[in-house]
Amino acid sequence: MQNKISLTHPVFKFISEAAEESGFDTYAVGGFVRDQLLQRDCKDIDFVCVGSGIELAEKAAKKIDPRLNVTVFKNFGTAHFKWNDLDLEFVGARKESYQRDSRKPIVEEGTLQDDQNRRDFTINALAVSLNKNTYGQLIDPFSGVEDLGNKIIRTPLDPDITFSDDPLRMMRAIRFATQLDFVIEKETFESIKRNCERIKIISQERITDELNKIILAKIPSIGFILLEESGLLKIIFPEMQNLKGVENYEGKGHKDNFYHTLQVLDNLTKTSRDLWLRWAAILHDIAKPPTKKFVPGHGWTFHGHEVLGSKWVPSIFRRMKLPMGPEMKFVQKMVFLHLRPIALTKEEITDSALRRLLFEAGDDIENLLMLCEADITTKNREKVKRYLTKFEVVREKLKEVEEKDQLRNFQPPVTGELIMETFGIKPSREIGVIKEEIKEAIIEGKIKNDFNEAFGMMLELGAKLGLKPISE
Ligand code: CTP
Helix, strand or coil: CCCCCCCCCHHHHHHHHHHHHHCCCEEEECHHHHHHHCCCCCCEEEEEECCCHHHHHHHHHHHHCCCCCCEEEHHHCEEEEEECCEEEEEEECEEEEECCCCCCEEEEECCHHHHHHCCCCHHHCCEEECCHHHCCCEECCCCHHHHHHHCEECCCCCHHHHHHHCCHHHHHHHHHHHHHCCEECHHHHHHHHHHHHHHHHCCHHHHHHHHHHHHCCCCCHHHHHHHHHHCHHHHHCHHHHCCCCCCEECCEECCCHHHHHHHHHHHHHCCCCCHHHHHHHHHCCCCHHHHCEEECCCEEECCCHHHHHHHHHHHHHHHHCCCCCHHHHHHHHHHHHCCHHHHHHHCCCCHHHHHHHHHHHHHHHHHHHHHHHHCCCCCCHHHHHHHHHHHHHHHHHHHHHHHHHCCCCCCCCCCHHHHHHHHCCCCCHHHHHHHHHHHHHHHCCCCCCCHHHHHHHHHHHHHHCCCCCCCC
16 A cells, blocks of 8 residues: 555646635545555545535636536535536535434534544545645545555444444445455444444435445455345345245255355356346345245255245345336346256256257346356365366356347347238237247257248147138
8 A cells, every 4th residue: 555645746836826826724534545645546535625515616617617517506515517528516614413203404604624523444644745835745644554554444432423423334334344354343333233224214325326336346245244244235125135044954954045045156257247137136035034935855945936936036126226117127138047047957958958049138137147157156066077067068058049040139030920911811819829939949949940931830820729811
């Protein structure tokens, strides 16, 4: 870690000059200072001045480029503008305190120290001076630099106060611990445990934002384990909490599905950065608890968990305020199909089984295979190797079948309209029957995925159903 802040970007000189002219002591603060010290890229910079943040923003923007557009939030006393790829936010230093059951703060003007006191963590409470005489000096009242070096998340004040001011900070602590691979200091973590119920006053959108950041981290399991240990998981995601635990019967236990799910998720991060595929990993076994059964002489079974799990996806997405469009449908499909590729590796692979999978997975087949590979969590290395080799065979064969039959984006070679025209019939059950049987015949390899063969079959099926082509 470095302990110098690089203020080489021209933006700092402009803001420093504007600060000097306004007579406001001004500092770059928060995440930007933290990320500079960690040598992480940061495009959002927050500035605090002892005075009017709005006036400072307007002055600074004028100096940089008079055409810049400054957005002012009068009620909050903040102003914001973009310059090239930078997002710059200005605020006057404040003393802030919150009422217990509301997020609405009572705001008063304050000093830099007041502003630092009300920040979430010591590593986020660092400030760097932009004032002429002390330019570049780090102001670190809570030993944030030391905490950065020791990889510790800690609140600047009594954690009960900091978390009570904004309970979302409990999730933020866990999110930072996950993203940065830091440890949450004991007192701070104990306070999260004590205050976890307070998360209920936070909007679902803010909670989900933090959850998604945890999911997109390199090792998301760090965050989920902390969420579980703190008591937050059972409040924000009870279905996932229910995955935890092992039941024993007649000396036979099943695996703990919470830790298994986390391992699948961590495995997947090595091959995919896709948030939705990661959600599919989180939800793939979500319905195991209610489908669990002990079958004497056999052991634990979870029959139908993929079907029930996929049925749960829309309600979980709705509650989490996640998008209800194609992203949700994709996750639902992945959960529904997650057992299929592995089932293929266990038996003789037939072309019709491959065609059926291609037909159902469509363009998402590669994502499905990635999810299934991540789902192999056995500790037995030989077994892992065997599965992975078989997966390669499945991949190869899927490629061959796809090249031959082009089933990925299957369009029925004979449409409903053509069936109606040919037999002179109105919309009816028979049309569905004919289309379904043609599709099945293509998947089973009885006919090719081509118009002539499908048309011939349609005539045969029509005859069986007592239909006659009108041209005869
Ligand atoms: N902050 C806080 N309490 C919150 C949110 C933010 O005290 N609930 C403060 C922290 O000092 C933080 C700064 O506001 O550093 C900026 O917040 P934000 O942009 O949300 O977070 P960053 O720390 O910049 O991190 P990230 O961009 O990864 O969210």
